[in-house]
Amino acid sequence: MTESTIKLAVTRYRPGQDREPTVQTYTVPYHDDWVVLDALQYVKDNIDGTLSFRWSCHMGVCGSCGMMVDGTPKLTCAAFLRESYPREVRVEPLANFPVVRDLIVDIDDFMHKLSEVKPYIIREDLDSLPLGLGHELRQTPAELEDFKQFGMCINCMLCYSACPVYAMEPKFLGPAAIALAHRYNMDSRDQGRNQRMPVIGSSEGIWECTFVGECSVVCPKHVDPAAAIQRTKLATTNDWFKSMLMPWGNR
Amino acid sequence: MYKINTNEPFWWGLFMGGAGMIGMFLPVLILVFGLAIPGGAVPPASYDTVRLIHLLGQPASVGNLLVKVFLFGVFSLTFFHWAHRFRYLLFDLGLHGGRTAVEYLCYSAALAATIYTAVTLFVIA
Numbered sequence: 001m002t003e004s005t006i007k008l009a010v011t012r013y014r015p016g017q018d019r020e021p022t023v024q025t026y027t028v029p030y031h032d033d034w035v036v037l038d039a040l041q042y043v044k045d046n047i048d049g050t051l052s053f054r055w056s057c058h059m060g061v062c063g064s065c066g067m068m069v070d071g072t073p074k075l076t077c078a079a080f081l082r083e084s085y086p087r088e089v090r091v092e093p094l095a096n097f098p099v100v101r102d103l104i105v106d107i108d109d110f111m112h113k114l115s116e117v118k119p120y121i122i123r124e125d126l127d128s129l130p131l132g133l134g135h136e137l138r139q140t141p142a143e144l145e146d147f148k149q150f151g152m153c154i155n156c157m158l159c160y161s162a163c164p165v166y167a168m169e170p171k172f173l174g175p176a177a178i179a180l181a182h183r184y185n186m187d188s189r190d191q192g193r194n195q196r197m198p199v200i201g202s203s204e205g206i207w208e209c210t211f212v213g214e215c216s217v218v219c220p221k222h223v224d225p226a227a228a229i230q231r232t233k234l235a236t237t238n239d240w241f242k243s244m245l246m247p248w249g250n251r
Numbered sequence: 252m253y254k255i256n257t258n259e260p261f262w263w264g265l266f267m268g269g270a271g272m273i274g275m276f277l278p279v280l281i282l283v284f285g286l287a288i289p290g291g292a293v294p295p296a297s298y299d300t301v302r303l304i305h306l307l308g309q310p311a312s313v314g315n316l317l318v319k320v321f322l323f324g325v326f327s328l329t330f331f332h333w334a335h336r337f338r339y340l341l342f343d344l345g346l347h348g349g350r351t352a353v354e355y356l357c358y359s360a361a362l363a364a365t366i367y368t369a370v371t372l373f374v375i376a
Contacts, residue, residue, distance in 0.1 A: 118371060168342075170254060195253075197253040197255065198256075199258075207257060210342075236255070236260050239252065239260075241264060243252055
């Protein structure tokens with residue numbers, strides 16, 4: 001009995017050894033319940049231990065294993081081999097990011113942008129708040145619904161990889177960072193909106209977006225960053241016209 | 252309140268205003284003036300261009316003025332919608348140098364078309 005196999009065409013780049021990325025093809029066993037990450041782990045364990053890639057949870061929660069699978073940014077733990085079989089599977093590092101080694105990309109730019117939008121609850125009255133049991137900041141289910149969808153982001157950066165605007169303009173704040181800023185702006189417990197808006201409303205923020213919508217297509221968590229950006233554009237425009245027409249209305 | 256480093260909300264506001272106008276009114280305007288009338292669906296006696304211009308040119312009545320203001324709103328916002336869209340289209344197509352020049356050109360063209368519309372509607376007609 002012969003075992004069925006599938007070919008894996010993987011982009012390799014070994015700094016100090018390769019001048020530029022090359023493609024290496026591995027033949028691995030094919031199982032219809034295997035995902036691309038399974039195949040990569042098979043290569044690392046049985047064929048070539050020098051192949052480098054990031055992963056952690058293997059269940060679509062950690063956001064570490066994003067790669068280009070057949071040209072589309074995907075979580076490799078959720079991309080089944082059967083979607084390509086019997087054709088070979090092409091695996092490349094996430095587009096639009098500098099490659100560190102093989103399938104590992106440099107995420108510093110994103111991490112910096114993420115911290116710039118302050119993706120956490122900000123309270124001006126933190127010192128005077130009686131926190132603790134019985135003093136929680138309460139929310140209605142409707143208030144939770146306002147931001148819940150945008151809080152599902154796992155920082156996998158597939159949206160940056162799919163975004164043609166980020167590809168052309170690396171200064172663009174990008175889908176996930178704006179979606180997370182929107183998530184906290186919409187949170188009824190938060191008081192940090194005025195700190196975030198100068199960042200996301202800047203010329204490198206929401207205005208670069210031309211509503212291509214690929215971010216929302218590839219998002220494995222259905223966050224819909226494109227909607228977050230559109231809503232933020234509307235809110236910023238309202239604020240801008242208000243401040244122009246009623247400069248005395250500053251709160 | 253907060254401050255941002257750009258007046259982009261102004262242009263985006265015009266862009267969205269134009270999107271609303273285009274979505275709401277352009278289809279029916281195109282249907283009536285582009286297809287129905289040239290196609291003969293409207294009896295000639297009930298409509299002709301001279302009569303429309305004559306109606307617009309009637310000595311100021313509130314009705315005429317409202318029609319003119321409405322048409323001015325539809326056309327001017329549509330022009331600015333185009334300008335904004337075209338500006339980003341050029342950028343998407345890879346025109347990276349001279350972004351400021353492109354911005355001036357696009358919005359100036361929309362402003363010129365808007366002034367032309369205003370003159371046509373309020374001065375000539």
